[in-house]
Amino acid sequence: MPVNSLGVIVALGFFLGMRHATDPDHVIAVSTIVTRYRSLRHAALIGIAWGFGHTLTILTVGTGIILLGWVIPARVGLSLELSVGLMLIVLGALTLKGALLRVGESAPETSSEDGVTHTHPHRHGDYIHSHVHHHHPDTHPHAADQTPLARLDRRLGGVRLYQLVRPFVVGIVHGLAGSAAVALLVLAAIGNSWWAIVYLAVFGLGTVAGMMGVTAIVAWPFAYAGARRHRLQRGLRLASGVVSLVFGLVLAYRIGVGNDLFGTHPTWIPQ
Numbered sequence: 001m002p003v004n005s006l007g008v009i010v011a012l013g014f015f016l017g018m019r020h021a022t023d024p025d026h027v028i029a030v031s032t033i034v035t036r037y038r039s040l041r042h043a044a045l046i047g048i049a050w051g052f053g054h055t056l057t058i059l060t061v062g063t064g065i066i067l068l069g070w071v072i073p074a075r076v077g078l079s080l081e082l083s084v085g086l087m088l089i090v091l092g093a094l095t096l097k098g099a100l101l102r103v104g105e106s107a108p109e110t111s112s113e114d115g116v117t118h119t120h121p122h123r124h125g126d127y128i129h130s131h132v133h134h135h136h137p138d139t140h141p142h143a144a145d146q147t148p149l150a151r152l153d154r155r156l157g158g159v160r161l162y163q164l165v166r167p168f169v170v171g172i173v174h175g176l177a178g179s180a181a182v183a184l185l186v187l188a189a190i191g192n193s194w195w196a197i198v199y200l201a202v203f204g205l206g207t208v209a210g211m212m213g214v215t216a217i218v219a220w221p222f223a224y225a226g227a228r229r230h231r232l233q234r235g236l237r238l239a240s241g242v243v244s245l246v247f248g249l250v251l252a253y254r255i256g257v258g259n260d261l262f263g264t265h266p267t268w269i270p271q
Contacts, residue, residue: 010202014203017202017204018206018213019206020207029084029170030047030050031243032095033091034219034222042219044215047167047212048212050167050171051205051209053172054211055171055175055207057172058204065179065184066186067197078255078261078266082251082256082261083176085251085255088251089245089252092243096238186199222236
């Protein structure tokens, strides 16, 4: 039965958007990003960036389907869903790499015979590396602001807005994979095309709000674990990386083999 009340459309769109943000693939993807930070404010910004990226593609593709009658072939739809699996694999691998680098940071140092010249891994922000240096007197081969990440920070902005690019792109990919299903569902339930567009916009706002809540929950252990709980933080990062990697591999296998993406008869039901 078509929905013909704008108030119902707005309320339904917002709350369904919030629920949509809690889909497993969404939560897993943002978790691999949020575990890099220990601030609820940064986590909220990540959620907002993901939500806006997701909303952008939902509105763009959804409007094309509703107003212009776009038809997405099965192979294209499956390829978009496969991109989510591949993205989860990459995010998982990057998270595992970062967590293992932090493990290496705690590796024992190697000292020379003079007892003051030694080598050990150390960190400048997110940048971890090793080199020989002295502690008597303390001479360092480079200043803390001369690392690759520090130079990138200066070029792209002191507030590191470029760090929001990753969740924004992740949101775009998720939106591309799910926009067809959302738009087709709305088109069937709402008779007025423009009201359907309003629903998509409100749905997007709901996903932004929902993802802000999800990222805050994920970031909470990192924000309040404390300096003496590095093992817990490292374990959570490793766990999120493994889950993302495994989930991505399973998803890619299901789409590529189960739905016959690379075969002659691909089967795709938007969901």
